[in-house]
Amino acid sequence: MLRFILRRLLLALPALFGLMVLTFIMLRVLPADPSAALAGENATPEQIAAIRAAFGFDLPIWKQFLIYFGQVMRADLGTSLFTNRPVAADIALRLPATIELTFAALIFATAVGIPLGTLAAVWHNSAFDHIVRIVTVAGLAVASFWFAIILQFTFSMEFDILPLRGRLETGIDPPPFFTGLYLIDSLVSLNFTTFLNAIEHLIMPAFTLSLGGLATIARFTRAGVLDTMQKDFVSYAKAAGYPERRIIWVYVLRNSVVAATTQIGLLFGALIAGAVAVEWIYDWPGIGSYAVQAIFTSDYKAILAVTLVVGLIYAFVNLAVDVVLALLDPRVAETL
Amino acid sequence: MSVDDALLAIEDLAVTVGTDEGKAEILDRADLVLRPGSIHGVVGESGCGKSTLIKAILGLLPKRTVVERGRVHFEGRDLLQLSGDAMAREVRGRAIGFIPQDPFQALNPVFRVGDQLMESLRWHGLPGEEAPLRGRVDRATRARHRAHLVSVLSAVQLPDAEQALDRYPHQFSGGQRQRLLIAAALSTRPKVILADEPTTALDVTTQLQILKLLRELAERFGLSMIFVTHDFGVVAQLCDTVTVMYAGQTVESGPVASVLGAPLHPYSRMLLACHPDRAVELAGIPGAVPSPLKPPSGCRFNPRCTDARPVCAMARPAVTTPASQHRVACTLYPPDADPATRAA
Secondary structure, eight states: OHHHHHHHHHHHHHHHHHHHHHHHHHHHHSSOOHHHHHHOTTOOHHHHHHHHHHHTTTSOHHHHHHHHHHHHHTTOOOBOTTTOSBHHHHHHHHHHHHHHHHHHHHHHHHHHHHHHHHHHHHTTTSHHHHHHHHHHHHHHHSOHHHHHHHHIIIIIIISOOSOSSSSSOTTSOOOOOSSSOHHHHHHHTTOHHHHHHHHHHHHHHHHHHHHHHHHHHHHHHHHHHHHHHTSHHHHHHHHTTOOHHHIIIIIIHHHHHHHHHHHHHHHHHHHHHHHHHHHHHHTOOSHHHHHHHHHHTTOHHHHHHHHHHHHHHHHHHHHHHHHHHHHHOHHHHHHO | OOSTTOSEEEEEEEEEEEETTEEEEEEEEEEEEEOTTOEEEEEOOTTSSHHHHHHHHHTOOOTTEEEEEEEEEETTEEGGGSOHHHIIIIIBTTTEEEEOSOHHHHSOTTSOHHHHHHHHHHHHOSTTSOOOGGGOOOHHHHHHHHHHHHHHHHHTTOSSHHHHTTSOGGGSOHHHHHHHHHHHHHTTOOSEEEEESTTTTSOHHHHHHHHHHHHHHHHHHTOOEEEEESOHHHHHHHOSEEEEEETTEEEEEEEHHHHHHSOOSHHHHHHHHHSTTTOSSOOOOSSOOOOTTSOOSSSTTGGGOTTOOGGGGTSOOOEEEEETTEEEEOTTSOGGGOHHHHHO
């Protein structure tokens, strides 16, 4: 298992390198000129050229990339053209917020999606199954920004039971930093007011973000359970006198979540992409809204860094998924 | 063989299944008698309703099947009248054990063998003990269950019984897996064991070992077993009595020596002639098992029967007992020539 993890980490390196090259080239192909943006509206061509030379934008692209690559290798992600702070510091500040949001969404999607999918399979073709199908198709089809606005309108503006935006109410201090995740930090420091406030702020963004994942997990679980219920070992378990509930919730489900778990790994990419929009709407101070800001200001160092960090997280999550799969199925573990 | 001294008896069972093309009669007038301490073979071609018979006893008939007629007598009750809950709590895995056809598919691949085998004990308790309430077992009980399983595993001659419980199904060969499943069936000391072609999926040498093991276990523990097979050779080796089925109907039943030595029904005679051990040449039976959607009228075998007469297609032949305990449903053996019927 340890060898497998090390091998997978090594394999992730070329993938991340490829991601870096691709993003770098794509940013240069775009018509937006960061030098012009930096120089301001009234800059003369000479001023722009000076900035271009200062930042090295006049060098051949491969040379620029080598310089950038060398910086990244020294853990230097550059300075943000917009905030004028080191990009690494910006990301370190904002990454926990995104992690808290996406993991809350993922946990919610899994905790609801798996039982929903299982029940839909157990009662397949019943009214419940049809309702789940309609809801999940809707969950996949609905645009998250539209859904977010509906939620904000209903629960914040109309009924005023949930906060409209942000991560904490103004006036409430963030809990002391341990992990950067407010829920955990406030609990660890026994700060229950902060904890409740953080939860209130998390509910709507996390729910909005989880919708697509929840639908996917429910659908894959349903298909997996239906497939597993046809297996011989299920009819054997019945004939051998295991109780029905035990067969479904222990023996069938464990085999069925394998497919859903694989999906969770792939979903994480979609979740991060979704977080960009959701963070922007809910004013959530994560790297999603940071990325939006960076794109608007042609802050290419920030864009590159965010892409790289997201790629890194994606690689880690998928590695974790493979480890979980090995734990779920001993036959997978033996092939590692 | 009367129903009274039987441990388990199926009487005039008829089962239909709704299909897109109409109702199919998959069992019609199926009879079977299992006496205590004996092994009863059920033999017939594929699709003659052998497995359906087993499922009917276990109360696990698939969806859209309907029991039209009949009874399954067991311990003074009709199993067909029991609720699904009662079947799960009192019958399956407790009073009636089950050995499946394909040991490669019957165990869940992602759970340890021990966890699966202990499941029956968890819900039905050790032999002679009450079942744990709602399947809640404490550590001490679990340890006793485990010790009991280890002893059963050594009875089925599985090597390293203690370690075997911690391994996964794919780490065993087919024969070993079938031993595990036999142990699972034995572990709760059921009154009856149902075996659904338990050697079909195994290679020939392993088949012989498993049959030998079942014979030994039957003698040692005085097992009562219904053994489904399509192979008369297996019946000859293992069984005391046998029922021959054709297209969902019981055509002949009796002691193995009598049925195999002097088969009465033309179908049994032809089926025995098909067995390569017994015939110089494979005779084969012309035609195929009829579709249960449109079974032939009268005796269902009459379109393929070399002895068929017009009367065979008119009505179901009466069941007669031309030889001691040897019953047959065929017009060749009319009721008036039947000593048992005349006496009554």
